[in-house]
Amino acid sequence: MKLSRFFAGMLVGTILALSYVQLQVQIFDLAYQGKHKEKLITKLMDDNGDVKSNISQLQSANHLGDRLLDDRSSLQFLSQDQIVKLSTTYDFDNLPAKSPRTVQVAEKRSNFLASIFSVKSQAEAGPIR
Amino acid sequence: MNNQKRHLRFNLVFLVCLFGLVIFAVKLVFIQVFNASYLAKLAEKQHNYFIELEPRRGGIYDRKLRPLALNVAAYSLYAKPKAMTEQAKKKAIRELGSLLNLQTDFLQKRLSKEKYFVWIERKLTSITAEQIKAMKIDGLDFIKESRRYYPNQSLGAHLIGFAGMDNRGLDGLELMYDHYLKGEFGWTQIIRDARNRELLIERGFIPPKNGFDFVLTIDETIQFIAERALEEGFIQHHAIGASLIIMNPKTGEILALVNRPTYDLSRFSEVNQDNRRNRAVTDMYEPGSVFKIVTAAAALEEGKVTESDKFFCEYGEYKVGGHILHDHTKHGTLTFREVIEQSSNIGTTKIAQLLGAKTIYKYAKLFRFGMPTGINLIGEVKGVMKDTSQWSKTSIAAIPIGHEVTVTAIQLVCAISAIANDGLYMQPFVVKYIQDQEGELIKEFKPQPVAQVISAQTARRLKEILAGVVETGTGKLAQIPDVRAAGKTGTAQKILGGQYSHNKFFASFIGFAPVEDPKIAMVVIFDEPHPSYYGGTVAAPVFKRVAEDVLKYLAASHGN
Numbered sequence: 001m002k003l004s005r006f007f008a009g010m011l012v013g014t015i016l017a018l019s020y021v022q023l024q025v026q027i028f029d030l031a032y033q034g035k036h037k038e039k040l041i042t043k044l045m046d047d048n049g050d051v052k053s054n055i056s057q058l059q060s061a062n063h064l065g066d067r068l069l070d071d072r073s074s075l076q077f078l079s080q081d082q083i084v085k086l087s088t089t090y091d092f093d094n095l096p097a098k099s100p101r102t103v104q105v106a107e108k109r110s111n112f113l114a115s116i117f118s119v120k121s122q123a124e125a126g127p128i129r
Numbered sequence: 130m131n132n133q134k135r136h137l138r139f140n141l142v143f144l145v146c147l148f149g150l151v152i153f154a155v156k157l158v159f160i161q162v163f164n165a166s167y168l169a170k171l172a173e174k175q176h177n178y179f180i181e182l183e184p185r186r187g188g189i190y191d192r193k194l195r196p197l198a199l200n201v202a203a204y205s206l207y208a209k210p211k212a213m214t215e216q217a218k219k220k221a222i223r224e225l226g227s228l229l230n231l232q233t234d235f236l237q238k239r240l241s242k243e244k245y246f247v248w249i250e251r252k253l254t255s256i257t258a259e260q261i262k263a264m265k266i267d268g269l270d271f272i273k274e275s276r277r278y279y280p281n282q283s284l285g286a287h288l289i290g291f292a293g294m295d296n297r298g299l300d301g302l303e304l305m306y307d308h309y310l311k312g313e314f315g316w317t318q319i320i321r322d323a324r325n326r327e328l329l330i331e332r333g334f335i336p337p338k339n340g341f342d343f344v345l346t347i348d349e350t351i352q353f354i355a356e357r358a359l360e361e362g363f364i365q366h367h368a369i370g371a372s373l374i375i376m377n378p379k380t381g382e383i384l385a386l387v388n389r390p391t392y393d394l395s396r397f398s399e400v401n402q403d404n405r406r407n408r409a410v411t412d413m414y415e416p417g418s419v420f421k422i423v424t425a426a427a428a429l430e431e432g433k434v435t436e437s438d439k440f441f442c443e444y445g446e447y448k449v450g451g452h453i454l455h456d457h458t459k460h461g462t463l464t465f466r467e468v469i470e471q472s473s474n475i476g477t478t479k480i481a482q483l484l485g486a487k488t489i490y491k492y493a494k495l496f497r498f499g500m501p502t503g504i505n506l507i508g509e510v511k512g513v514m515k516d517t518s519q520w521s522k523t524s525i526a527a528i529p530i531g532h533e534v535t536v537t538a539i540q541l542v543c544a545i546s547a548i549a550n551d552g553l554y555m556q557p558f559v560v561k562y563i564q565d566q567e568g569e570l571i572k573e574f575k576p577q578p579v580a581q582v583i584s585a586q587t588a589r590r591l592k593e594i595l596a597g598v599v600e601t602g603t604g605k606l607a608q609i610p611d612v613r614a615a616g617k618t619g620t621a622q623k624i625l626g627g628q629y630s631h632n633k634f635f636a637s638f639i640g641f642a643p644v645e646d647p648k649i650a651m652v653v654i655f656d657e658p659h660p661s662y663y664g665g666t667v668a669a670p671v672f673k674r675v676a677e678d679v680l681k682y683l684a685a686s687h688g689n
Contacts, residue, residue, distance in 0.1 A: 028322075028330075030329075031320070031329045032328060032329075034329030035327050046201075049200075049202050050201060050202070050255055053278050056195075056196045056199065056280040057280040060280040060349070061195075061281060062280075062281040062284045062356075063280075069357065
């Protein structure tokens, strides 16, 4: 075997071996990074759990009841006769239906007027759909 | 000469090298061949790491999925005394003592042990754990666990029960359904480096099976209303115990179950057994006049009396079997309806005599007295309902008015519910359904009719009579504005040392509302209230207060 062939073979072998080692190093590096991220996620989840438990404690009937009914408060559940119903002569249920064209014209008019008197840009003054 | 010397040196160096190589070769063979399995095991032990994965214990929720018991992360603090310096130990004793409120003696004792692992404090919150980490004491570390958390503290304590340090149920539903709640442990095999750092490379993984979630029939708001009212009554009447149960008479769902005294679920170890007892199902007592509903139901169902039939009540004294029976208020002639409304013992006894012992016993059994209701709660007792063969001469004057018979609060609420539900007795239950973590239904508990104890017509007639008790009889303090309520009061002497006490009583009220379409049935019992001790003055006002608020709440939430 020629020395040059031997060195070429050695070089290929070394490159392959180094590539393998490099891949292994990358795998382990990713494993360390993964573990680090897992710890962060676990901590965030634990914190989330703590916050959730605090919220559930704060919104529990026991807590709210004690706070609202402190010092023998006279706070009570409302009965039907304690609810005030506002009446109006305007009949909302039987309003004449507007045609889409009427609505469009009205919108255009208001947009036109708004564009004249508004100091805002068109984007800000535009109707939100 | 020079050549010879060089040759000798060369050979010497060659031999030394060869000897060295041979030694290396021998060592290599020794390592690779003879020691291989041992070293491989050692390496595996160092790099591979088995971790047991704790399952999430199932949560307990009210009927509107509001949490009653859930899990939060907890950190258990341990020390490695053998690896700690004296300085670190002193610092730990000084700083941990004040933060965790631990005795100096306790810490000294723990840290003086010649061990690599001793618990200091289990299940600390993350905030406390962070505070300890900030102290930077060498030789202290944490193990992450989970801890049971009860956001409502004492609300529904006797029903929910509690789980211990190892997350195993020890009382209440936590114990009864521990098998479903606890889940199953999983495990994983991970790799760690020479510095003991874990790598996210798993060689094996069996996920833990989380416990199932429980959704109860209890409504947190109704439970709170009941707790608040019973607590006030308990304090006001200086009772030694009290129970209150609210049930949906049409389905058998328990909407609230309250006992006094009670305890904070997160501090269960600090209270005695007496506070932890679920009296509503474990304690039996002589019911007194509330038991007259059985006599009245039997009389109407058997067609032996009508509402207007008259009974002479002997002006308060009536001799039966050598025993003189008294009425609280002296009455002359009362109609059957008035006998129940005014709770006349003599009138009720005369009705019972008309019916006979066997009929009374038959209806007591139909209402399931003397047998467990089968509610899914731990420790239910069946009470005592003697067979007619064991009745004495005075039993006919005692059992129909609620003496010589013992019942539980749950039996009473089921009995009054049956009357409210047109005579249909429903199985009481507290668990609505069980679901897994993904919300898939595992088991559903549906309303179960047990028996038609009296006809619907009789039930409706009895309802009107019981409405009369509240409107004109002994239960006037149970009246609810704008709602018709029905019920029966009871005042029973306690038996102490085999004798009826003259100053210790059970005061009770059983009832339902509205009469026309009952939404709730309720039992309220006070043990040894004083100075006032009548069911009509002690228990009936609690019924009124609770029923009033609960009906408004149910109307607002459309009964969901």
